[in-house]
Amino acid sequence: MKQTDKIYVAGHRGLVGSAIVRSLQAKGYTNVIGRTHKELDLLSQQGVRDFFEKERPDVVVLAAAKVGGINANNTAPAEFAYENMQIQCNVIQCCHDFQVKKLLFLGSTCIYPRIAPQPIPEDALLTGPLEETNEAYAIAKIAGLEMCKFYKRQYGDDFISCMPTNLYGPHDNYDLEGSHVMPAMIRKFHEAKVNGAPFVTLWGTGTPLREFLYVDDMADACVFLLEHYSGEQHVNIGTGKEVTIRELAETVKKAVEYEGEIVWNANMPDGTPRKLTDVTKLHGLGWQHKIDLEEGVALAYQWFRENVEEARL
Secondary structure, X not given: OOOOOOEEEEOOOOHHHHHHHHHHXXXXXXXXXXXXXXXXXXXXXXXXXXXXXXXXXXXXXXXXXXXXXXXXXXXXXXXXXXXXXXXXXXXXXXXXXXXXXXXXXXXXXXXXXXXXXXXXXXXXXXXXXXXXXXXXXXXXXXXXXXXXXXXXXXXXXXXXEEEEOEEEOOOOEOOOOOOOXXXXXXXXHHHHHHHOOOEXXXXXXXXXXXXXXXXXXXXXXXXXXXHHOOOOOOEEXXXXXXXXXXXXXXXXXXXXXXXXXXXXXXXXXXXXXXXXXXXXXXXXXXXXXXXXXXXXXXXXXXXXXXXXXXOEO
C-alpha cells in the first residue's frame, strides 16, 4: 500500500474499525475515510454502489458487522444472518466491480467448530458442527471469508481475510443485553463498586477457557497483513494464550478495585468450552502481540471510566 492510498474502513466508529483507523494513521496513512450508518447504510445495495462510484477507494477494510454476545445471538439469529451476509455481499461485490486493489475482511473465531482441535488452526474451518449460541453469525462470517477466497481464485482479486480472537478495548459495546463477556464484566464490576453492591452475578460456571486480544494489537496485526500478506487462506489473529472466565473475572475485579464477591449463575449458558487460536501462521509471517491481559484490562477500564457518559451502554 502507498501512504496516500484512499483507505475506506467500514465500521470506523466501532471497537474494531476505530482501532484500525488509529493504527493506519499512526503508521502515516494520510487518506483514511469512513462513513457513519446515517451517511451510508451498508444494507443498501444501491447506497453501497453509489458510495464506491463516488469515492473509488484503493483499499477497503470490512470491519462493519452486526455483533453481540450469547444473549443477542440467541434471541435474533435471523437478523444476525441476514444483516451480516447483506453487508458482506454488497461491499465485496463492489470491491470487485470498482477494482479495489486490496480488501481485508474481518471474521471471528466463532466460525470454527464447537469442538475443534486446540489451539485451533486455520484449516479446522468447516470440519464440524458450530456452537449453537452463535451459529447464525458464524455462518454469515464463513460465507464472507469464502467469498473473498472465491473472488481471489476466479478473478485474481487481492482479497484477504483474518480471524481475530475475542477483542476488547476502547469503543467496545457495554450494553449488558448485547455485549461480550469482557465489557459486560467491566461495566458490572464498575457499577457494583460505584453503588457499593456486596456481590456481582456472572453467567455460567466460569470454567470455559477464552483467549483475549487488546483491540489495538489486533489493529496493528490487520495493518501488518494489509502490507505483507496476499494468501488465499484466512489468518488467525490472537495471543495464543488463554484464561478461564473465572480467572478473567478476577483480573477485571482487580483492575476495577471492586471489593465485593463474585456469584456464578450456573443456570445460564457457558457457550463454547474452549476457544484458543493457533497463531503459528501469523507468528511465521513476523507479527506477535505486545499487550498482555492484565495491562489490556487496565487500559480498557481506564477508557471506560473516562468515557462512561459516551460509551455504548
